[in-house]
């Protein structure tokens with residue numbers, strides 16, 4: 001199967017990501033992604049076939065084709081999983097899975113894979129996708145990946161028995177039905193989540209989303225993301241009711257002065273959006289974010305806490321400041337307008353006056369970042385080479401969503417007295433390391449924690465500061 005599942009716009013998003021990573025032009029990057037891989041697994045090995053299926057789904061969002069059947073002539077790399085013999089004479093990348101972990105690359109033993117929880121097959125597939133890109137692009141990538149890449153499952157801090165256990169999330173909200181929100185439910189379908197989840201997103205699926213929003217296909221373009229995600233995923237969640245809400249979290253009608261937002265999963269697409277969400281006074285937050293293809297961040301906090309909130313973790317930084325100014329300058333609007341995140345009617349008029357071939361009526365309500373990315377993809381804003389916002393490859397967003405789902409599982413199964421942390425940085429190109437989990441303190445200049453009024457409201461809603469942290 002070729003990546004005909006991808007639209008021209010989605011291919012451009014991938015090309016823009018690779019162009020930024022390799023420091024090459026958009027056209028060359030687009031061509032560099034036009035390669036085929038073959039994935040060969042022993043059909044009687046359930047772990048190997050699950051990894052093969054997930055890996056193919058991830059790679060098809062990025063490269064021209066990932067072939068599970070007979071490899072075609074154009075294959076440049078054959079990925080061999082478990083005890084599978086090569087079908088081609090091309091370069092190969094072998095994956096071996098034992099009960100303790102996976103080895104991707106190098107020369108692992110050729111043997112049958114161990115039986116592991118299904119969600120870990122997806123985790124291995126995410127790393128295998130990174131290793132595939134690493135094998136193809138090698139030192140052209142701006143960072144060195146681990147080879148072989150050894151993923152030790154104990155680094156996740158999850159007891160093996162917990163994978164099967166029910167996870168009651170009560171009534172929770174998911175903010176954002178984009179790349180990470182998609183990845184979260186794509187992973188969580190392999191766990192026994194129960195309760196109800198409201199999916200909040202006011203945006204529609206666009207053709208430039210298909211490179212990374214793993215549940216969506218061409219059939220979903222133009223339809224509301226929240227509706228489509230709930231509808232596509234519901235069948236995989238017999239005990240979790242998914243309710244689409246075509247609204248942003250901050251616009252929900254049930255918002256009240258009481259503790260209405262007890263548990264929240266955060267999968268929005270910007271630092272500013274996370275700070276805005278913090279002002280809704282969430283009780284417990286599970287958050288995942290990506291920094292292009294370099295890094296995934298997992299954050300958790302539960303009120304009352306003396307430690308970092310979302311706004312502490314995602315403080316306004318220089319990069320955000322610079323980007324907002326560039327977007328404002330190039331679209332011909334003010335920085336304050338850009339900070340509203342969505343294009344208003346009056347801003348749409350100004351943008352249409354500045355940029356040829358854009359109609360004001362078609363711009364109203366679109367996110368500035370989305371429009372800006374489209375313009376970068378079309379080469380309209382060439383002067384911003386290197387500074388543009390780029391969307392990560394599918395496997396990076398899905399890795400973020402998978403680690404988010406695993407974090408929910410881990411916290412539900414965590415024993416008392418376990419090491420406390422609220423922040424975990426994970427690289428898609430290196431094994432996940434438990435020791436990189438840290439406890440980040442409150443930031444003295446945090447726009448939420450440092451605000452007396454917000455703090456007083458927060459204390460009223462969730463209780464005052466604890467003498468000792470609960471978790």
Ligand SMILES: [Zn+2]
Nearest residue numbers: 309312446449
């Ligand atoms: Zn804070």
